[in-house]
Amino acid sequence: MKFFKFSVLIAVCGAALTGAALFWTSQNVQRAESELRALKDDIAHEEQSIRVLRAEWDYLNTPERLEEMATHYLEMTPQEAATIAVDPARLPDPFIPALPSRKPIYDGMMAQPVSVRPSSAVHKPVPPRTVRPNPRRDDDFRALLDNINKGGE
Amino acid sequence: MMNRLPSFRRKSFRIQGARNEALDIARGRIVLVSAFFALAYILVVARLFDLSVIQGQLYSDTQEPAAVEEMAENAPYRSDVLDRNGVILATSLETASLYADPKLIIAPTETARALARIFPDLAYGDILKSLQKNGRFVWLKRNLTPAEQYEVLEIGDPGLGFEKGRRRIYPHGNLAAHFVGYTDVDGRGLAGVERSFNTYLAEGAQPLVMTLDVRMQHILRRALSHAVDSFHAKGGAGVIMDVGSGEILAAVSYPDFDPHSPDVKNNAAMFNRLSLGSYEMGSTFKIFSTAAVLELAGAQMSDKFDAREPLKAGRFNISDYHAEDRVLTLPEVFMYSSNIGSALMGQRVGTEGLRTFYKDLGLMDKMRLEIDEVGRPLLPDVWRDVNTLTASYGHGIGVTPLQMVAAAATIVGDGTQVKPTLIKNTDKISPQKGHTEEPVIRVVSPQTSHRMRQLMRLVVMDGTGKHADVKGYRVGGKTGTAEKSGPRGYDRKRLISSFLGFFPMEAPRYAVFVMVDEPKGNKSSFGYATAGWVAAPAVGEIIENMAPMVGIEPVMIAPENELSASLSRYVKTEEEKKEVHNASF
Numbered sequence: 001m002k003f004f005k006f007s008v009l010i011a012v013c014g015a016a017l018t019g020a021a022l023f024w025t026s027q028n029v030q031r032a033e034s035e036l037r038a039l040k041d042d043i044a045h046e047e048q049s050i051r052v053l054r055a056e057w058d059y060l061n062t063p064e065r066l067e068e069m070a071t072h073y074l075e076m077t078p079q080e081a082a083t084i085a086v087d088p089a090r091l092p093d094p095f096i097p098a099l100p101s102r103k104p105i106y107d108g109m110m111a112q113p114v115s116v117r118p119s120s121a122v123h124k125p126v127p128p129r130t131v132r133p134n135p136r137r138d139d140d141f142r143a144l145l146d147n148i149n150k151g152g153e
Numbered sequence: 154m155m156n157r158l159p160s161f162r163r164k165s166f167r168i169q170g171a172r173n174e175a176l177d178i179a180r181g182r183i184v185l186v187s188a189f190f191a192l193a194y195i196l197v198v199a200r201l202f203d204l205s206v207i208q209g210q211l212y213s214d215t216q217e218p219a220a221v222e223e224m225a226e227n228a229p230y231r232s233d234v235l236d237r238n239g240v241i242l243a244t245s246l247e248t249a250s251l252y253a254d255p256k257l258i259i260a261p262t263e264t265a266r267a268l269a270r271i272f273p274d275l276a277y278g279d280i281l282k283s284l285q286k287n288g289r290f291v292w293l294k295r296n297l298t299p300a301e302q303y304e305v306l307e308i309g310d311p312g313l314g315f316e317k318g319r320r321r322i323y324p325h326g327n328l329a330a331h332f333v334g335y336t337d338v339d340g341r342g343l344a345g346v347e348r349s350f351n352t353y354l355a356e357g358a359q360p361l362v363m364t365l366d367v368r369m370q371h372i373l374r375r376a377l378s379h380a381v382d383s384f385h386a387k388g389g390a391g392v393i394m395d396v397g398s399g400e401i402l403a404a405v406s407y408p409d410f411d412p413h414s415p416d417v418k419n420n421a422a423m424f425n426r427l428s429l430g431s432y433e434m435g436s437t438f439k440i441f442s443t444a445a446v447l448e449l450a451g452a453q454m455s456d457k458f459d460a461r462e463p464l465k466a467g468r469f470n471i472s473d474y475h476a477e478d479r480v481l482t483l484p485e486v487f488m489y490s491s492n493i494g495s496a497l498m499g500q501r502v503g504t505e506g507l508r509t510f511y512k513d514l515g516l517m518d519k520m521r522l523e524i525d526e527v528g529r530p531l532l533p534d535v536w537r538d539v540n541t542l543t544a545s546y547g548h549g550i551g552v553t554p555l556q557m558v559a560a561a562a563t564i565v566g567d568g569t570q571v572k573p574t575l576i577k578n579t580d581k582i583s584p585q586k587g588h589t590e591e592p593v594i595r596v597v598s599p600q601t602s603h604r605m606r607q608l609m610r611l612v613v614m615d616g617t618g619k620h621a622d623v624k625g626y627r628v629g630g631k632t633g634t635a636e637k638s639g640p641r642g643y644d645r646k647r648l649i650s651s652f653l654g655f656f657p658m659e660a661p662r663y664a665v666f667v668m669v670d671e672p673k674g675n676k677s678s679f680g681y682a683t684a685g686w687v688a689a690p691a692v693g694e695i696i697e698n699m700a701p702m703v704g705i706e707p708v709m710i711a712p713e714n715e716l717s718a719s720l721s722r723y724v725k726t727e728e729e730k731k732e733v734h735n736a737s738f
Contacts, residue, residue, distance in 0.1 A: 052299060058241040059324035145297075146274075146295070
């Protein structure tokens with residue numbers, strides 16, 4: 001009855017509410033902090049991976065390796081000055097032009113079969129001198145890391 | 154009469170007597186205590202307000218408040234070394250090396266099987282043996298990637314452990330080994346820019362951008378290594394330099410080494426022949442003596458030099474390698490690389506003039522470069538007149554190939570000093586060895602520059618440098634076949650064959666230099682080991698491969714419009730030579 005005076009009641013409820021709010025805030029902050037820590041860890045791991053990938057990318061794109069692969073798979077050879085055409089107008093047409101000219105060249109309505117005119121370049125590509133390759137395996141970057149047995153930062 | 158008690162109302166309720174005092178005290182205490190608590194509460198509220206509102210506003214403007222964890226792992230990585238296009242030449246990676254403590258391994262067979270699956274190159278049997286050894290520590294695999302580490306952790310065996318460390322990785326291997334350098338176990342640079350920029354790299358703030366281009370580097374190394382190997386030479390050096398800015402696009406010393414595991418005892422591979430070695434370069438020096446006689450002695454192209462007899466200077470005899478045995482014009486002296494003619498040119502300039510000229514070209518002092526591996530030129534203790542004669546054709550004075558290329562670039566460029574550099578944007582980096590703000594020094598006039606370009610084009614069109622020519626790219630240059638000196642004087646069998654080329658010669662943009670140390674003639678060179686057969690073809694190959702990359706278009710020029718066309722009147726053709734020969738009988 002009078003045990004619970006109204007003001008006391010208010011005070012007790014206020015205290016309880018404040019306490020609850022305090023704990024709720026505290027829990028939120030702790031949760032946010034652990035999320036932050038986890039995110040930072042993830043970012044650090046990602047940055048690590050990016051570093052490794054960048055190094056691996058430049059390792060796999062060394063000019064030597066690209067040359068080996070271009071020679072082996074694409075049969076490409078180094079450029080020679082004689083094969084470089086500077087004036088595009090002097091390039092030969094690969095096909096006889098398909099558009100009819102003003103004066104009909106062909107008799108009748110049958111279209112002539114298209115033929116490929118061979119290019120006028122008589123230059124014979126010289127087989128390239130292959131670079132002496134380092135022995136590599138399929139797992140290329142792994143091989144590089146294996147070979148670092150000393151050497152620091 | 155009895156006093157009636159007043160009505161029971163709070164306001165008029167009063168306690169009488171002694172109990173009144175006790176209650177007063179009690180009430181007082183309650184007030185005091187509640188005031189205390191109220192004060193404490195106000196303090197807490199105030200502090201809360203302070204922390205959340207006031208400091209919250211402060212931090213919203215700046216970066217996040219001091220992080221909870223600032224562990225050693227967050228120390229900055231050593232800066233990357235990049236080429237001019239951003240390609241990684243050196244970088245640091247966090248690697249973990251896997252070891253096992255056999256005593257703590259709980260399931261050796263399963264662990265070994267799992268490891269064999271993760272690392273296909275390790276045999277199951279070998280792993281099992283390692284895990285069952287008697288010791289407390291055994292290495293299993295070095296330098297794991299983060300992905301591999303994760304898989305090993307998944308195995309979950311407590312006997313496996315990682316030793317973390319940072320390793321310096323050089324993705325291009327020995328491609329630019331001498332100039333990028335290498336580091337020791339503790340991450341300190343021991344050679345190249347790793348060493349000379351050690352402090353800058355250790356800070357980890359910005360990458361170090363070099364002027365090298367890995368594509369040019371590859372082209373240069375490919376041609377140089379081919380020349381050295383096919384002529385069974387001891388070694389070689391090469392450089393590609395931008396004539397205008399002095400930027401070094403490619404620099405190779407061959408043989409080279411793997412920066413991941415440099416064999417410091419192998420001097421042949423570790424020695425930087427391009428910038429550290431000093432050599433008597435031979436006929437390439439005729440560029441300088443010819444430029445000197447044109448610039449300082451007012452010589453003309455029509456001037457004649459008597460190369461019929463060897464020149465006597467004290468007890469020395471100066472003779473020509475391929476004697477023409479006649480009177481030569483200035484262009485002919487250069488084209489046929491006559492020692493006698495060049496010595497006469499040097500004589501005409503005079504000792505003082507030549508020495509000052511060479512000094513202005515930077516040939517008499519140690520060159521300034523952004524690495525520590527720079528050699529001093531070898532000069533005579535006392536410079537006598539005979540030294541002027543020999544220095545005119547590149548003997549009796551030893552210089553590093555790089556400083557010679559820079560000096561030649563000075564002459565055929567716009568005539569002002571060319572200062573080689575390995576680092577892009579040197580002004581942004583603290584100049585440890587770089588260039589300070591210095592005035593541009595003119596060494597030769599534009600007229601001399603033009604004449605030298607003509608002469609060098611003549612060498613490639615009609616002279617000893619024919620094999621360096623690439624149709625359309627207007628290549629000019631000078632061959633140099635220098636006999637190395639030994640205990641019994643100069644040795645005809647031990648040569649340094651080099652070619653210094655420039656292109657496009659009417660306005661040179663790039664210098665391409667190849668030097669081969671002690672080549673031996675082979676079938677393709679008909680037994681010759683001279684520069685025209687060994688070094689000139691290498692330079693031609695390099696120019697042909699690099700020109701499209703740097704955007705130089707091939708232009709076919711008719712012979713009468715060539716740069717050196719106007720010199721043809723000073724050069725006797727084969728018929729004219731025969732006439733002269735017949736007329737002398």
